Amino acid sequence: MNDPIKSRLLELAANFKDELGGVIPLLHQVQKQFGYIPKSCAETVAPLFRLSTAEVEGVISFYHQFKREPQGKHRIQICRAEACQANGCRELEAFSKEYLQLEYGQTSADGLLSLDSVYCLGLCSHGPAVRVDDDLFVEVGTEKLQSIVEGLNDGR
Ligand code: FES
Incomplete structure (x- = not known):
């Protein structure tokens, strides 16, 4: 039986199979195209x-950015690294989980x-920092987060 996911994976893999360490760029490409790793x-x-299946599974598990399930249309990432913690990201994350009714x-x-x-977005002196899709936001408090999310909901 024809499996379109498998066919697409094989097509993508053909572009990387001769590269040394090509499995990692392949997985990035799979993540980008499918939105997750099937x-x-x-x-x-x-x-x-x-490689063995277990070795590739090991690579997938090691990298936080490879997702096992389909992701939402919009992806909100809150920086939890040290400088943002000093600027209040713990409060922001507690609020966000409650407000969005989602866990990480x-x-x-x-x-x-x-x-x-996420661990550091390179905006350490302006934390808490948040990335929403490809946009970066600084000094994000609870109200700012709410307004960002409302903007996403309006734009759907
Ligand atoms: S610690 Fe959050 S942006 Fe660097």
Whole structure:
């Protein structure tokens, strides 16, 4: 039976299979195209890289940015690194979890929002820092976070 996910994984893998360490750029490409790493990925691509399924699974598990489940349309990442902690990110994260009704790593039931943590966005003196999709926000307090999320909801 034709499996479109497997076919697409094999197509992508063909572009990286001859590169040294090509499995990592491949996984980034899979994450980008699918929005997550499909369950069948490791098993499908491992032989092309002369790796075991377990070795590819190990790479997927090691990197925080590789997601096992489909992500929300918008991805909110709150910086939890030291400088942002000194600027109040703990309060922001507690508020965000309550406000969004999400834990880190979860996606809302309507598929609109995913919440995640991140460790340093390079904006350390202006924390708490937050990334929403490709946009960076600084000095994010609870009201600012609410207004960012309302903007996403309006734009859907
Ligand atoms: S510690 Fe948060 S941006 Fe660097």
